[in-house]
Amino acid sequence: xxxxxxxxxxxxxxxxxxxxxxxxxxxxxxxxxxxxxxxxxxxxxxxxxxxxxxxxxxxxxxxxxxxxxxxxxxxxxxxxxxxxxxxxxxxxxxxxxxxxxxxxxxxxxxxxxxxxxxxxxxxxxxxxxxxxxxxxxxxxxxxxxxxxxxxxxxxxxxxxxxxxxxxxxxxxxxxxxxxxxxxxxxxxxxxxxxxxxxxxxxxxxxxxxxxxxxxxxxxxxxxxxxxxxxxxxxxxxxxxxxxxxxxxxxxxxxxxxxxxxxxxxxxxxxxxxxxxxxxxxxxxxxxxxxxxxxxxxxxxxxxxxxxxxxxxxxxxxxxxxxxxxxxxxxxxxxxxxxxxxxxxxxxxxxxxxxxxxxxxxxxxxxxxxxxxxxxxxxxxxxxxxxxxxxxxxxxxxxxxxxxxxxxxxxxxxxxxxxxxxxxxxxxxxxxxxxxxxxxxxxxxxxxxxxxxxxxxxxxxxxxxxxxxxxxxxxxxxxxxxxxxxxxxxxxxxxxxxxxxxxxxxxxxxxxxxxxxxxxxxxxxxxxxxxxxxxxxxxxxxxxxxxxxxxxxxxxxxxxxxxxxxxxxxxxxxxxxxxxxxxxxxxxxxxxxxxxxxxxxxxxxxxxxxxxxxxxxxxxxxxxxxxxxxxxxxxxxxxxxxxxxxxxxxxxxxxxxxxxxxx
Ligand code: C2E
Ligand code: CA
Ligand code: CA
Numbered sequence: 054x055x056x057x058x059x060x061x062x063x064x065x066x067x068x069x070x071x072x073x074x075x076x077x078x079x080x081x082x083x084x085x086x087x088x089x090x091x092x093x094x095x096x097x098x099x100x101x102x103x104x105x106x107x108x109x110x111x112x113x114x115x116x117x118x119x120x121x122x123x124x125x126x127x128x129x130x131x132x133x134x135x136x137x138x139x140x141x142x143x144x145x146x147x148x149x150x151x152x153x154x155x156x157x158x159x160x161x162x163x164x165x166x167x168x169x170x171x172x173x174x175x176x177x178x179x180x181x182x183x184x185x186x187x188x189x190x191x192x193x194x195x196x197x198x199x200x201x202x203x204x205x206x207x208x209x210x211x212x213x214x215x216x217x218x219x220x221x222x223x224x225x226x227x228x229x230x231x232x233x234x235x236x237x238x239x240x241x242x243x244x245x246x247x248x249x250x251x252x253x254x255x256x257x258x259x260x261x262x263x264x265x266x267x268x269x270x271x272x273x274x275x276x277x278x279x280x281x282x283x284x285x286x287x288x289x290x291x292x293x294x295x296x297x298x299x300x301x302x303x304x305x306x307x308x309x310x311x312x313x314x315x316x317x318x319x320x321x322x323x324x325x326x327x328x329x330x331x332x333x334x335x336x337x338x339x340x341x342x343x344x345x346x347x348x349x350x351x352x353x354x355x356x357x358x359x360x361x362x363x364x365x366x367x368x369x370x371x372x373x374x375x376x377x378x379x380x381x382x383x384x385x386x387x388x389x390x391x392x393x394x395x396x397x398x399x400x401x402x403x404x405x406x407x408x409x410x411x412x413x414x415x416x417x418x419x420x421x422x423x424x425x426x427x428x429x430x431x432x433x434x435x436x437x438x439x440x441x442x443x444x445x446x447x448x449x450x451x452x453x454x455x456x457x458x459x460x461x462x463x464x465x466x467x468x469x470x471x472x473x474x475x476x477x478x479x480x481x482x483x484x485x486x487x488x489x490x491x492x493x494x495x496x497x498x499x500x501x502x503x504x505x506x507x508x509x510x511x512x513x514x515x516x517x518x519x520x521x522x523x524x525x526x527x528x529x530x531x532x533x534x535x536x537x538x539x540x541x542x543x544x545x546x547x548x549x550x551x552x553x554x555x556x557x558x559x560x561x562x563x564x565x566x567x568x569x570x571x572x573x574x575x576x577x578x579x580x581x582x583x584x585x586x587x588x589x590x591x592x593x594x595x596x597x598x599x600x601x602x603x604x605x606x607x608x609x610x611x612x613x614x615x616x617x618x619x620x621x622x623x624x625x626x627x628x629x630x631x632x633x634x635x636x637x638x639x640x641x642x643x644x645x646x647x648x649x650x651x652x653x654x655x656x657x658x659x660x661x662x663x664x665x666x667x668x669x670x671x672x673x674x675x676x677x678x679x680x681x682x683x684x685x686x687x688x689x690x691x692x693x694x695x696x697x698x699x700x701x702x703x704x705x706x707x708x709x710x711x712x713x714x715x
Contacts, residue, residue: 061106061175062087066095066122067140068114075164076109083172092117096125105135107175112141112149123152138174140167185260187239188246193267196259200269200313203257208309215272216256216306220320221249221280224298224329226264233293244287245299252279267317272305281334300327304338322346352405364390365415367422368589369440371598372560372582375574379602382439384475384582385423386589387415403445412445419443421461423472426592428465435599441473441503446480449487455494462499469499475526477505481516489519496521503560508548517555524580525552529563532583536572546576553577 065080066089067073077086084106089095092114108126112119123137138156139149146157156174158167183195191199200218207214223229223245230238242264249258249266254274259267284297302324306316323338336342359365368388371380389397406412423442430438448454462469474495481488481504492502501523504516509528527545534541545561552559561573564583573581587598 061085062104063171063175064089064095064098064105064108066090066092066108066114066119067111069111072164076168079165079168080171084175092119092122095122099125099129103135107171108135108137109171110137110139110154112139112145120148120152123149123154127153136175138171185246188243188260190246190250190258190260190266193259193261196257196267197313197317199257199259200316203269204306204309204313217270217272217275218304218306218316218320219255219268219270219275219280220261220302220304220317220324221266221268222300222324222328223264224300224331229295229297232295237291237293241287241291241297244290245283248283248287261317267320277303277335284334296331298331299334300324300330301335302326302338303335348401349405352402353409356402356406356411359389359391360414360418364392365418366390366591367419367426367442368591369426369595370582370589371587371595372441372580373586375570375579375581380586380598381437381580382441382473383595384589385419385426385440385442387419387443388589407445407447410447412447413451416443416445416448417457420458420472424461424465424467427467427471429592430596430599431467431471433596433599434603438599439471439473441475443505444474444476444480446477446483449476449480449484449491452491454491455498455500458495458500459498470501473501473503473523475503475505478507478509478516481520485516485519492520492522506562508544517551517557522557524558524560526582527559527561527578532561532563532569532573533565535561536566536568542572542576545573545578549576549578 061083062085063080064087065073065076067076068091070090073088073090077088080086087098087105089098095108095110096117108122110119110122114122119139119141123139126135126137136155137153138158139145139154140158140160141149143159146159149157156170158170160167183191185192190196204216207216223241226238226241229241246258246260246266249255249268252268253276254270254272255268256271257269261267280299280301284299288295288297302320302322304316304320304323319338323336323342326342327333327336366388367385369383370386372382372384373379374381387399387403389399389402391397403412406415420442423440427438427440430436444454458472458474459469461467462472476488476492495502502521503524503526504520504522505526506528507525508531525548527548531541531545531548535545536542549559558580559578560580560582561569561578562582564570564573564581564585566585569583570581570585590598
């Protein structure tokens, strides 16, 4: 709609030369005016170009009248939509409006008055048409056009202004809509847009669609802290208690010749890097991001060839048994042996493959390698060795995984129980039902499933109750502090006890120090993996390591399947103990003892009275060292006899005590 000088273009059709000249002069300060002195000329012009913001049309023209021009506009599809502002005498108004003119300017009138009227009318038509109905900010196309005009002008005038494009997105807007309803969602967007329009440094606001906005800003006036405050501010205004997170990507425009669409893309790319990360609201498209995008391009352009040429290799990191003092298993970890760059670790390419879907192909390739290794190890005399392979969160949507693994097990003549699969907690967060279905399927086919990175942030007890998994892999972040940090000790100890109750195995990952080993051994965590024992190594090196332990026979426990019914029974039993405790008159507590520590499982009301305690106080100090309060031995709890079949949970050393204050 605009010419290269950034002005909206209008076609002025008037047969009166003097009036046309005067009006052109006045209108030129705002518009780029193309004059035409009769209807035929107007039609000629309209044949060759259609990018007018409006047509200002004198109704009374020689031969071919203004009304005829309007008739022509009606029949020409590419011209429908250009607003016509008609001029004429009072007697022309009705006909002009009935033929579709958006407005009528009655003459005679001073040309400058007419031009003001036209300016206002064009402004009105365009502001309505360009704006997003819901929020009132510019729609995507008009926004781009406006930015183009501003930046072009900036470049022409060589003004030293530093412009920036901000791409803004409401994180998890869908969740907000689900929680508070669409009407509230709309209100949120309206309020957000209103805040953005008046924000310091913001020059122009557009809505890309949904919950995404773009802002052209003057960089030096921008206060980035204001963006961080947006979420909480909006929630206060809407009187909602919700952790609204808004994330913004900023691209500082250093080259005015880059197309505006690409400028917006860069701001969006930056924004996407922090999407879903509640700890960060603002990110700049900077040199580092540029580098990582270049790297991504390189990886994507080489990945197929790399797979074909066998550049991806499965390294193995041994998993040791502390009691057996020998490796019992291994985790397969992929390495890219790049001809030019050497060994590339997975964190440099897996996130990229997860974005473009290539990870599912790579995982299948690694799984096949693992089956090959298992067959080889069996032939070398290690039939009991198991290997775990990783499964990306994307793989859970591949319904064929189970069949593929079963065929591989057959092809290499390896028992499914030797191959185990690790899924991360985050896959459960993505789609619990999908993961549950897949796990059940895998279990039924004989493949055990492990939960990877347990305790890394997403841990959900629901997941443990739901998922028939054989083993938890304690995340490195937890293991790192174990043995030196009291809180980490408590957490790890509790997870271990819970796992024991649910009859799950536990593997501690990232074990690096003797102190960690000592603590893990003391609390009964037998399976360990980490640099203390070995880094991930190529297969031949792993075989050599196995040789050193050939005489130590340690076997992995067979996995336990389908425990879902039993978990219910565990909680049921605890409730039964609870009832029993409450029925007693004297102060009583149920403890579980582990080493020299005793932990309260449940107590009765008399206990609270005697100890002047409360459920809250007790909860806070439930990890008790024996001796801190006098616990008189009451009797050993005789657990119900272990059933022959069906149930496989079991309580360890559980004691009841009567408590007496000292
Ligand atoms: P992960 O599954 O949690 O694997 C454990 C990572 O911890 C490995 O990193 C391992 O080398 C490292 N590690 C082991 N012991 C120690 C230790 O004592 N200290 C420290 N600081 N690190 C230790 P790696 O091999 O770089 O793999 C990183 C991640 O890449 C893996 O984390 C896994 O999520 C992913 N990954 C690796 N291979 C595959 C694969 O074949 N498929 C899929 N989908 N993901 C894979
Ligand atoms: Ca893993
Ligand atoms: Ca892990």
